[in-house]
Amino acid sequence: MTMEHGEDCCVKVAVHARPLIGDEKLQGCKDCVTVVPGKPQVQIGTHSFTFDHVYGSSGTPSTAMFDECVAPLVEGLFQGYNATVLAYGQTGSGKTYTMGTACKEGTHVGIIPRAMAALFDKIEKLKNQVDFQLRVSFIEILKEEVRDLLDPATVAAGKVENGNGHAGKLSVPGKPPVQIREGSNGVITLSGSTEVHVTTQKEMTTCLEQGSLSRATGSTNMNNQSSRSHAIFTITLEQMRKADPIMASDGMPIEEMNDDYLCAKLHLVDLAGSERAKRTGSDGLRFKEVFTSTEDFWPLATS
Numbered sequence: 001m002t003m004e005h006g007e008d009c010c011v012k013v014a015v016h017a018r019p020l021i022g023d024e025k026l027q028g029c030k031d032c033v034t035v036v037p038g039k040p041q042v043q044i045g046t047h048s049f050t051f052d053h054v055y056g057s058s059g060t061p062s063t064a065m066f067d068e069c070v071a072p073l074v075e076g077l078f079q080g081y082n083a084t085v086l087a088y089g090q091t092g093s094g095k096t097y098t099m100g101t102a103c104k105e106g107t108h109v110g111i112i113p114r115a116m117a118a119l120f121d122k123i124e125k126l127k128n129q130v131d132f133q134l135r136v137s138f139i140e141i142l143k144e145e146v147r148d149l150l151d152p153a154t155v156a157a158g159k160v161e162n163g164n165g166h167a168g169k170l171s172v173p174g175k176p177p178v179q180i181r182e183g184s185n186g187v188i189t190l191s192g193s194t195e196v197h198v199t200t201q202k203e204m205t206t207c208l209e210q211g212s213l214s215r216a217t218g219s220t221n222m223n224n225q226s227s228r229s230h231a232i233f234t235i236t237l238e239q240m241r242k243a244d245p246i247m248a249s250d251g252m253p254i255e256e257m258n259d260d261y262l263c264a265k266l267h268l269v270d271l272a273g274s275e276r277a278k279r280t281g282s283d284g285l286r287f288k289e290v291f292t293s294t295e296d297f298w299p300l301a302t303s
């Protein structure tokens with residue numbers, strides 16, 4: 001996982017080690033990664049690798065991951081800092097689980113649902129002083145094609161099997177595909193992707209759930225329900241200071257917003273698997289997906 005924060009413009013890398021699951025246990029697999037106690041370091045054979053954080057296994061409990069890595073980025077949004085959280089790893093390593101992209105009721109709460117909860121908590125505290133506008137977009141990049149997961153026509157149509165092992169979106173006649181454009185100011189925009197205005201956590205959760213259902217999935221040797229695309233869930237927070245702020249009634253100190261208007265984005269990215277084709281059975285179509293999608297982000301991932 002990678003995080004960027006405006007304060008010292010750093011990129012941080014955290015490892016989330018998942019336990020052995022179902023088939024791996026049945027096959028008698030053994031953990032090959034050990035966490036060095038008290039250090040953000042993992043050992044594979046004789047090699048040691050040091051990161052900013054290591055969660056899971058005998059490292060820091062996974063429950064601390066949101067508070068230590070992502071909560072400061074959500075806070076940063078309110079000061080106008082953009083941030084990105086990326087989950088990277090091979091198929092079945094736990095990216096979707098960690099991000100909470102396949103958010104289903106009653107299941108593990110991942111980074112995205114927790115980020116939403118933190119965002120709305122903070123908005124609730126500041127709503128007397130600041131007007132907030134929230135928008136979300138949810139796109140996937142599959143084989144160099146950008147798909148809009150919140151396209152109302154797709155959401156209404158639900159999931160379809162396209163015959164290639166992908167449960168993907170229906171293409172909507174007449175709707176131009178999403179285009180990646182760079183403006184004269186250097187800002188990258190996705191022209192044609194749906195931005196949904198939301199006012200409640202429930203509405204935002206619905207966007208995540210509906211978009212997740214439209215995402216392309218397929219099966220690899222390592223994951224029956226494998227996400228075959230990069231999915232990017234973007235939250236845009238606009239803040240306008242109220243002309244005549246009302247003081248909080250609970251006696252809490254009121255935070256100052258230095259600017260009259262701020263706009264910041266949080267990108268939450270669940271990347272496609274970075275696997276090597278041979279081990280994961282990513283032949284044919286699966287192989288093409290990995291080589292045309294993951295390499296764009298991570299030129300070294302498949303070398």
Ligand SMILES: Nc1ncnc2c1ncn2[C@@H]1O[C@H](COP(=O)(O)OP(=O)(O)OP(=O)(O)O)[C@@H](O)[C@H]1O
Binds near residue numbers: 056
């Ligand atoms: N920390 C964890 N604890 C328990 N189970 C986990 C954990 N992480 C992942 N899993 C389980 O492992 C399986 C694979 O996880 P997941 O689908 O998130 O992998 P992925 O990296 O997104 O794979 P792909 O790239 O193929 O989409 C799932 O059944 C998931 O529930």
